[in-house]
Amino acid sequence: MPSPASEPSTREPAMAAAAPERSPLLERPVLRPAGVRDVLRDIAPQYAGNGVIGLIFSASGPIAVTLAVGAVGGLSQAELASWVFGIFLSAGLATIVMSLLYRQPLGFAWSIPGTVLLGPSLQHLSFPEVVGAFFVAGVLILALGATGLVRRIMAAIPMPIVMAMVAAVFLRFGTDIVTSTQSNPVVAGPMVLAFIALSAVPTLGKYLPPVLGTLVVGIIAVAASGQFAMESGSGPIFAVPVFTAPEFTWAAQLELVVPLAITVLIVQNGQGVAVLRAAGHRPPVNAFAVASGIFSIVNAGFGAVAACVTGPTNALLTSSGDKNRQYTGAVVYGLLSLLCALLAPTLTRFMLATPEAFVLALGGIAMLKALQQAFVTAFSTTYTLGSLVTFVVTISDLKLFNIHAAFWGILIGYTVSRLLERRDHAASA
Template sequence: MVGLIFGIFLSAGSATLVMSLLYRRTLGFAWSIPGTVLWGPSLQHLSFGEVVGAFFVTGVLTLALGMSGLVRRTMALIPQPIVMAMVAAIFLQFGTDIVTSGRTAPAIVVPMILAYIILTAVPGLARVIPPVLGALLVGFCAVTVLGQLALASAGPVFAHRVFTLPVFTWSALLELVVPLILTVLVVQNGQGEAVLAQAGHRTPVNASAAVSGLFSVLNACFGRSPPV
């Protein structure tokens, strides 16, 4: 699992740096939580190699769709209010989770909320410390003071990369490839591009899809840690 997380964040961070520098825009790439939800249960009846094969094919097809120019045309057919409604549905859970967490861990959540409000409300402070970063630092300090920071339980510090040979089966491809492509292009990329469009940014839709596919292909086979 350490190798999996290492590979995902390395490829996502690399894609973010390359695309942001290339296009001079705030283009962020990360792993897909809905995608993780999709492939997690599949490991109960598919081998790891079969899931890797499905991810490999998904990356190739996503890369091909991005290079073909069809992604922007397809996204243009989806009404933006629908996409923004999807964005709102995703962020709604984060808002409700704040309320739930505030009841279970008020000593951590309340200082974080206050820090965010202060950094946002006081002119000039946000330029020195971004509100989200300030809230994160306050939360880290609160967790440390309360003795809830347990680094030893996080596992090894350095990840080991182990190549996993893809296994291509029709059952895995039919189960995972199409849902994963829709998740990447519509749910993840589509929502991010809608948010940037609302802020007045014109995003490279096809290039973003192609880069997502390329890094998915490169990362697909290197997501497994060696057995301990």
């Protein structure tokens, strides 16, 4: 018979086992953080290529959108350069830290829908007022991430519905392959043929991954056709950050803060989480939200839009290879982003000198696997009606209250699914 002194120690483990385990607010890494030796051991050309392509994607089309919105809004060249510096700085730092910590390809960038919605706002709000909204939006994103609410919302939405939103957003990248090939066959045509050849012949693809081969062939095609057109005239080589003192007005806060927060946490981070899960990773949803809030505040200090985890970037980083080594591609992407921050004016001019068809074809080809996976996940099993409604609403480009269509797609699709697909929800409960 056990002694009285031993009885508490016998009961305590049972009580501890019976107590429900609470999930930590910030998800703990499953593996120990990666160090320099781990990166050097795990990196390979295909992962480095994924990181380079992710950078090319970020430094071309999204930068063009940013510059266009800023120019229409009357921003000076110094303010635009500072904006580009801020978004690349936060993207690089957040990606490197999070990817090494969690040993997953966790690619950060900035909110393109958020950038687009600034266009009309800059027509009647001053830039200091917009910067004030950036700061408040960053604080709100950080606060919502700290509550754990984002993780609960993401867990409540069925994956097929989220992936239907991703499929709608990514569909444009697929059609870009066709339009770029039609508009500029000299550049895009060889890229498509190279991708098909390297994919069809596994022996070739083993030595030169299809997407990396597409990049190489595209560069050769651009150079051979003489379509690399750098604008004449000198400009600054290194970025010179500019601090814009924020102005906090109710007009700017009411117009921008909530749409920016929803765009980052649900639309952008939601895409990134869905893409990473489809690739077999376990992305830290709450840590994403907290990091997005912190780096959005950093961005605001440079007059830049909110930071976020994006679907396209992470689709590129996970497009090939062993999932346990894909984090090295994110590290390459992060390091190149820091270089872009330092050389923001020069690199921006360089990337905008390439023909549009090169960027569209490369991005579309690199996104094909993610686009295929999005459609398979969205429509192959359950919640197919909710997924269809989500896809249709998102692709319709519906915008209400200055909030991106992807949010309304998920909201309306989920509502319809709850009403009309009760059996699917009951089965997953």
